[in-house]
Structures are given as C-alpha cells and as structure tokens.
Amino acid sequence: MILKDIKIKNFRSYYGDNNLSLSKGLTLIIGDNGDGKTTLFEALEWLFKTASEDKQITHISEKRKSELEVGESDEVLVNITFEHDGEKEIEKCFTFEKVSEDNIRIKDFKFNGYYIEGVERFLTRGDTLLNQCFEPVIRKYCLFKGENNLNVFENDTALKTLVGHFSGIKQFDELVEMTTNFEHKSANAANKELQNDKRVSNQVKDLNRQLAEVSDAIQTIRTELKEKEISISDFSDKIELIEKNQETQERYQDIKDRIKELQDKKAKLSALSSCNYSTNLLDESWILRSFLPIIKEFSVKASAFSKEKRRLEKQETERKAREAGERDAISKIQKLANDAIPLPWNIPDEATMREMIDDETCKVCGRPAPKGSEAYEFMCRKLNEYLANISEQAGNHSLEEEDDEPLFPNAFINELHSRQIKLSGETEQEIAGIATAISDRLEFITQRKAELDDVSKQIQDLTNELNDLLMQSNLSADILDRNIKDWKGFFEAKGRAEKRAVELNDSLKIKEEIKANLQEKLSKLEPESTMTKVYQRVHTTFERIMKAFVNAKEQNVRNFLQMLEEVSNQYLAKLNKNDFYGVIHIRKTIDNSARIELHSLNGGKIENPNGALKTTMYMSVLFAISQITTLKREQDYPLIFDAPTSSFGGFKEDTFYNVIDTIEKQCLIVTKDLLNIDKKTGEKELDFDTINKLSCAVYRIEKVEPFNDKDLSTIQTVIKRIK
Amino acid sequence: MSMYQTNEDKLLQAVLNDKQLMDIYGVDPDDYYTITDALEADVPIIKAIAIIIERHEQKVSEKEIYTEVSNQLIRQL
Numbered sequence: 001m002i003l004k005d006i007k008i009k010n011f012r013s014y015y016g017d018n019n020l021s022l023s024k025g026l027t028l029i030i031g032d033n034g035d036g037k038t039t040l041f042e043a044l045e046w047l048f049k050t051a052s053e054d055k056q057i058t059h060i061s062e063k064r065k066s067e068l069e070v071g072e073s074d075e076v077l078v079n080i081t082f083e084h085d086g087e088k089e090i091e092k093c094f095t096f097e098k099v100s101e102d103n104i105r106i107k108d109f110k111f112n113g114y115y116i117e118g119v120e121r122f123l124t125r126g127d128t129l130l131n132q133c134f135e136p137v138i139r140k141y142c143l144f145k146g147e148n149n150l151n152v153f154e155n156d157t158a159l160k161t162l163v164g165h166f167s168g169i170k171q172f173d174e175l176v177e178m179t180t181n182f183e184h185k186s187a188n189a190a191n192k193e194l195q196n197d198k199r200v201s202n203q204v205k206d207l208n209r210q211l212a213e214v215s216d217a218i219q220t221i222r223t224e225l226k227e228k229e230i231s232i233s234d235f236s237d238k239i240e241l242i243e244k245n246q247e248t249q250e251r252y253q254d255i256k257d258r259i260k261e262l263q264d265k266k267a268k269l270s271a272l273s274s275c276n277y278s279t280n281l282l283d284e285s286w287i288l289r290s291f292l293p294i295i296k297e298f299s300v301k302a303s304a305f306s307k308e309k310r311r312l313e314k315q316e317t318e319r320k321a322r323e324a325g326e327r328d329a330i331s332k333i334q335k336l337a338n339d340a341i342p343l344p345w346n347i348p349d350e351a352t353m354r355e356m357i358d359d360e361t362c363k364v365c366g367r368p369a370p371k372g373s374e375a376y377e378f379m380c381r382k383l384n385e386y387l388a389n390i391s392e393q394a395g396n397h398s399l400e401e402e403d404d405e406p407l408f409p410n411a412f413i414n415e416l417h418s419r420q421i422k423l424s425g426e427t428e429q430e431i432a433g434i435a436t437a438i439s440d441r442l443e444f445i446t447q448r449k450a451e452l453d454d455v456s457k458q459i460q461d462l463t464n465e466l467n468d469l470l471m472q473s474n475l476s477a478d479i480l481d482r483n484i485k486d487w488k489g490f491f492e493a494k495g496r497a498e499k500r501a502v503e504l505n506d507s508l509k510i511k512e513e514i515k516a517n518l519q520e521k522l523s524k525l526e527p528e529s530t531m532t533k534v535y536q537r538v539h540t541t542f543e544r545i546m547k548a549f550v551n552a553k554e555q556n557v558r559n560f561l562q563m564l565e566e567v568s569n570q571y572l573a574k575l576n577k578n579d580f581y582g583v584i585h586i587r588k589t590i591d592n593s594a595r596i597e598l599h600s601l602n603g604g605k606i607e608n609p610n611g612a613l614k615t616t617m618y619m620s621v622l623f624a625i626s627q628i629t630t631l632k633r634e635q636d637y638p639l640i641f642d643a644p645t646s647s648f649g650g651f652k653e654d655t656f657y658n659v660i661d662t663i664e665k666q667c668l669i670v671t672k673d674l675l676n677i678d679k680k681t682g683e684k685e686l687d688f689d690t691i692n693k694l695s696c697a698v699y700r701i702e703k704v705e706p707f708n709d710k711d712l713s714t715i716q717t718v719i720k721r722i723k
Numbered sequence: 724m725s726m727y728q729t730n731e732d733k734l735l736q737a738v739l740n741d742k743q744l745m746d747i748y749g750v751d752p753d754d755y756y757t758i759t760d761a762l763e764a765d766v767p768i769i770k771a772i773a774i775i776i777e778r779h780e781q782k783v784s785e786k787e788i789y790t791e792v793s794n795q796l797i798r799q800l
Contacts, residue, residue: 169730548739556737
C-alpha cells in the first residue's frame with residue numbers, strides 16, 4: 001500500500017478542500033504548535049478506524065459550521081488514494097446540516113472504497129477494502145502519535161502479534177496446541193491397550209500409579225516454579241526500573257532533600273520576619289518612635305519659660321531691694337535729724353503710754369506732765385506715733401505679705417523644668433534607642449523577607465525541576481518514593497524467590513527424570529498383543545511430533561527476534577550516522593513478551609539512552625518491522641508519525657531527515673522540526689538550508705491569519721507545498 | 724520444485740528442522756520442500772506432520788485430523 005493523495009474536507013481546522021500528494025519515500029509536513037499537525041494525523045486515524053462509524057460533531061470545521069445558514073449543509077470528508085495491486089481509494093464522509101441556529105444534524109455517513117479496473121471505477125465497502133489492503137494488525141504498527149508511543153513492545157502482546165503475523169509462519173500456536181492434544185490422546189490410547197494386555201497389565205498399573213504421583217508432584221512444582229519465576233521477573237523489572245532510573249531517583253531524592261532543607265529555612269525565616277506591629281506599639285513603646293523631636297521642642301519651650309521666669313524673678317528682687325533700700329535711708333535720715341537718740345517707737349509700750357497719759361506723769365523720767373503741758377503733749381504724740389507705727393506695721397506687714405507672695409505661686413514652670421530634666425538624658429537616650437531598635441528591627445525583617453523571597457524562589461525552581469524530572473522520566477513521585485523505600489525489600493524478595501526457584505528446579509529435574517524413567521519403562525514393556533505395541537509406537541510418534549512443533553515454534557520466535565534485531569540495527573546505524581548508537585537487543589521475557597534494550601559492544605547494557613538515541617532506537621525497530629512486513633506480505637506500507645522527534649536537537653534533525661529521505665520506505669512525518677526562530681523578526685521561519693538538501697515532498701501547514709485566538713470558528717489550516 | 728513457499732510449506736520446514744527428528748529419523752528437510760512432497764513421504768512421521776499441517780489449513784476438525792493421522796500411523800508402524 002503506497003499512499004498517493006490525501007484529501008481532507010471540513011475536518012476540524014481543515015476548512016474547505018485540502019489536498020496533499022505524497023512521495024513514495026519521505027513526505028514532510030511542517031507546522032508549528034496549533035497549526036493542525038495532530039489534526040492531520042487524527043484525520044487519517046479517523047479514516048482508518050473500522051470498528052465504529054465515529055461521526056462526531058466535533059470533527060466538523062467550526063469555521064464552516066459558523067458560515068452555514070439554517071437549512072444549508074456541507075460534508076466532512078477524508079479520502080486517500082493509494083496503490084495496492086492497482087489504484088484504489090478509500091473515503092469516509094458524512095453530511096452535516098444546520099437545522100437551527102444552535103443545532104447541527106449529522107446524516108449520510110459513508111465509508112466507501114473504490115478500485116479501478118481498466119477505466120472503470122468500482123464501488124465497494126470502505127472498511128472491507130481497507131482491511132484487505134491495510135490490515136488492522138499492520139495499521140497498528142504504522143501510525144504513531146508522539147515520541148512516547150514509539151516503543152511497540154510496551155504492549156505485552158506485541159511479540160505474539162508480530163510473530164504471528166510477520167514471522168512468515170502463521171498458526172504455530174494452534175498447531176502446537178493441537179499436537180499436544182494428540183500426544184495426550186495417543187498416550188491414553190496406548191495406556192488403555194497396555195492395561196488390557198495380560199502380560200504387562202499389572203506392571204502398567206503400577207507404573208501408571210507412580211506416573212500419576214510423579215506427574216502430580218511435577219505439576220505442583222511447576223505451578224510454584226511459575227509463580228516464583230513471575231515473582232523474580234516482576235522483582236527484576238522493578239529493580240531494573242529502579243536501576244534504570246537510579247540517576248533520576250538520586251536527583252529526585254537530592255531535589256526533595258534540598259526542598260525540605262529550604263522549607264525548614266523558610267519556616268525559620270517566616271518566624272523571624274513576622275512582627276506584630278500593633279502590639280509592639282505599646283509593649284515595646286514603639287509608639288514613642290517619633291517622640292524625640294517633641295521632647296526637643298518641649299525642652300526648648302520649657303527652657304524659654306524657665307529663662308523668662310528667672311528674668312522676671314530677678315526684676316522683682318531688684319524692685320524689692322530698691323524699695324527696702326529707700327526705707328532704710330529714710331530711717332537713717334530721721335535719726336540724723338535729732339540730737340538725742342530717741343527711744344524706739346515701741347518703748348514704752350501702748351499700755352504704759354496710756355497709763356502715763358492718764359496719770360499725767362512721765363514714768364520714764366519721773367516728772368509730772370499735766371494735761372496741756374509739753375511733756376503731756378509729747379506723751380500723746382508718742383502714743384500716736386506708736387499707734388501709727390503699729391498701724392504702719394500692720395500696713396507694712398500686709399504690704400510685706402503682699403511683697404513676699406511669689407511671682408510664680410503655682411510652680412508650673414518649675415514643673416515643666418523638672419519634666420524637661422526628667423525627659424532629657426537617659427529618657428531621651430532611651431527614646432532615641434527605640435527609634436534605633438525599630439530601625440534595626442525593620443532592617444532585620446526586610447533582610448529576612450528578602451532571604452525568604454530568595455528561598456521561596458529557590459523552592460519554586462526546585463519544584464519546577466522536580467516536575468520536569470518526573471515528566472521526563474514518565475515516573476510518578478509515588479513510584480519514586482515507594483521504590484526508594486522498597487529497594488531493599490525487592491532485592492530480598494527476589495533473592496528469596498531465586499533461592500526457592502533453584503530448589504524447585506532441582507526437584508523438578510529429579511521428578512522429571514523419575515517420570516522419564518517410568519515412561520521409558522512403560523514404553524519398553526513388551527506387551528503380548530501386537531496391536532498394543534503399535535499403539536505404543538503411535539504414541540511415541542505423536543510425542544515426537546508434538547516436541548518438533550514446540551521446538552519449531554520457539555525457534556520461529558528466536559528467528560524472528562534475530563531478524564528483527566539485525567534489521568533494526570541496520571536502521572539504527574543509518575539513523576545515527578556519525579554518532580554513538582550501540583547495538584539493539586530484543587530480549588524475550590519469561591511471560592513471552594519482549595523488551596528492546598540498547599547495549600554497548602563491550603557487552604554492557606546502556607541504561608537510559610538519551611532521548612534522541614532512544615527515539616531512533618524505537619524508530620529503527622519500527623522501520624525493521626515495516627521492512628519485514630513488506631518482505632513477508634510482498635507489499636509496502638506507509639509509516640505515519642506525528643511529532644516523533646521532539647527530543648532532537650537541530651543537528652540531529654538535519655541528519656535524521658537526510659537519512660530518512662534516503663530510506664526506501666514511504667514515511668509521512670508531521671513535525672515542527674525545521675522551523676527556526678528568525679533572530680531579527682522573532683518569527684518562525686523554515687530552515688531552507690536543510691529542506692533544500694532533501695529530495696522529498698515538503699509541505700507547510702499553518703493557520704490563516706488573522707484569527708481570533710479565543711474563537712475556534714476563525715481557525716483555518718492551510719496546506720502549502722514548499723518543495 | 725516450486726519456488727513459492729506457502730505458509731504450510733514454511734511450517735513444514737520449520738518443524739522438520741527439529742534436531743531430534745533429524746537425528747532419530749534421519750530426516751533431511753531439503754527432501755521435503757513442500758507439503759505435497761511430505762504428503763508423499765515414505766517416512767510415517769513426515770507424512771503425519773504433513774497431514775496435520777495440511778488438514779489444519781483446510782479447517783478440518785481436530786478430531787478428524789487425529790483419527791486420520793492415527794490410522795495412517797497404525798497402518799504404517
């Protein structure tokens with residue numbers, strides 16, 4: 001089957017009619033993300049699906065759908081023209097009609113095939129023609145989506161399927177089963193004859209009893225051995241998986257440890273950088289943070305008040321001193337005005353003075369002083385002077401009292417001054433200290449927060465790294481965690497199972513020897529009847545026939561795998577020209593499936609080959625399967641890949657496509673390779689240097705611009721042949 | 724000798740290449756390139772193998788094949 005043309009109409013983004021003509025070798029279809037590469041692949045998958053009609057409304061082009069008026073209709077169609085014993089055509093289509101604004105009806109599903117004889121084109125069933133020309137089992141090994149689905153032996157039944165269909169010899173399994181049944185039947189028939197033979201019947205019965213016992217024992221051992229072998233294989237696979245992913249596991253563990261370390265650090269930094277500002281306002285007196293300038297202002301003002309007070313007090317003191325001085329001077333002047341030194345005004349006292357006036361006698365000098373005399377007048381004046389003085393004293397006292405009243409009786413200024421003194425010095429220092437403490441604390445918190453951001457970023461980076469690692473390794477975190485824990489357990493369990501398997505094999509060997517001896521004895525019995533002897537020989541013949549079929553079947557699998565390995569290695573060498581590539585080994589496992597391994601010529605298995613090498617390894621096996629299929633069926637079949645080379649670098653892409661271009665195998669690759677970013681414009685441009693070296697057909701698929709990136713009905717893929 | 728090998732011919736060749744058959748019966752697979760060759764063989768086991776393959780291909784039932792092969796062997800052995 002060689003594909004010649006593909007037509008896609010109104011299939012999702014492929015609006016209207018779209019045609020592709022394919023080369024007999026490589027056809028390259030280049031498109032960027034979202035340009036319709038996978039849609040093209042899925043259109044072919046849809047065409048090749050024969051199990052169901054699958055006329056999904058989602059297959060209809062949104063753009064075409066949006067253009068339809070109510071009552072109008074169009075069709076979704078995928079058609080291939082190919083060469084397979086003459087030109088043929090397969091077409092799948094259905095009609096869609098807009099029955100209302102919101103409703104589309106699908107009708108007239110058709111899956112047709114056409115074959116051409118002479119100039120006539122004959123209609124046939126599409127699924128029948130497809131299954132004739134492109135069998136389901138071959139299709140299974142022809143279409144591959146993505147790089148991760150290239151390993152055909154991921155499927156445990158793949159080996160059986162491949163050997164069954166492509167080893168060139170079919171129906172081995174049925175024949176082995178049939179000849180095994182023949183052996184049993186003939187054994188029973190021979191045994192029955194022997195039991196009826198008079199000469200040997202007793203021996204036969206005894207041998208049969210022993211044989212039954214030993215057969216039961218063998219069956220029991222085999223059952224247990226099978227279980228142990230499965231366990232060993234299972235544990236080996238798990239250990240192999242662990243070993244294969246040892247580097248991944250080490251990295252995984254390392255990243256996890258680093259994340260944990262950083263998370264601890266983050267928790268500490270979070271605690272350090274947290275601060276309850278509201279509480280600290282009062283508990284730590286942070287509220288006084290801005291009080292220092294207030295203190296300064298208060299101090300200046302209090303000083304000014306104090307200074308003013310002192311000035312006023314000094315002024316008052318001077319006034320009082322001046323007044324006191326004046327009084328003293330008057331007194332001194334009065335003293336200088338009389339010769340005799342007068343008695344003080346208070347001598348004699350008031351009572352004495354009044355007694356002397358009343359008695360009209362001066363009791364100071366003892367002389368009489370009759371009323372109207374000068375002495376009497378003197379005494380009256382003296383009394384008046386006394387009274388005046390007393391009065392004056394009283395007046396002076398009140399004046400003095402008035403004078404002695406403090407200028408600042410409430411001591412407010414003193415209080416202000418005291419407060420100023422109290423607030424200055426240590427208190428001021430303390431408040432200044434609060435500002436420093438707050439500043440230091442805020443700086444500390446800022447630094448911790450910066451560190452916290454840094455640590456959070458590191459954690460995020462490591463988490464991304466961890467996710468990338470898991471994505472690349474195709475392993476879940478759960479498996480990696482469990483494997484690390486189970487590593488020791490797997491080894492121990494495998495060791496125990498191996499030890500038991502050795503014991504069972506030894507027992508089995510002994511029992512089988514016993515059985516073989518018993519069977520030999522049985523076969524060497526000399527029955528009386530000739531017919532019985534014939535039955536014995538017939539059974540022996542059937543037994544050899546059965547063994548020959550079993551051996552031939554196993555040899556056939558070995559031959560197929562050897563052939564597959566040889567051809568795969570030829571492709572591997574081609575696809576990795578000028579690079580290291582190793583040797584492909586296809587290992588048959590105990591459960592009759594197969595595993596593809598890469599080995600170095602010095603014998604070592606290459607664990608975890610790089611992505612490109614792994615891809616070329618799997619693709620080599622696919623090319624080999626395809627080549628063997630072609631050889632066995634005398635028909636070629638296309639290989640169709642959707643984005644198989646995502647792990648390739650630019651250099652590898654060049655080599656890869658150059659090699660694929662020269663391989664005589666129809667190969668359709670849908671890819672975003674050979675699209676480079678133009679450094680000047682930032683736009684993606686085709687790598688014409690590489691494309692021009694290719695001899696194959698090259699198409700570019702891309703979205704028609706402009707389009708609304710949120711509206712599917714504006715999306716249309718166009719196919720342009722560029723080479 | 725036909726150059727084209729059918730699936731039966733290939734099966735026959737694969738079975739006749741069994742070492743035990745060659746050793747015990749002195750079978751040379753090259754003497755029986757096709758099923759037709761083997762069906763005409765004088766060696767009973769070769770003929771039996773050929774009948775099994777041929778009849779299986781012809782969709783004959785297992786019981787019938789067993790009877791046919793057994794009878795053939797009984798006659799020849």
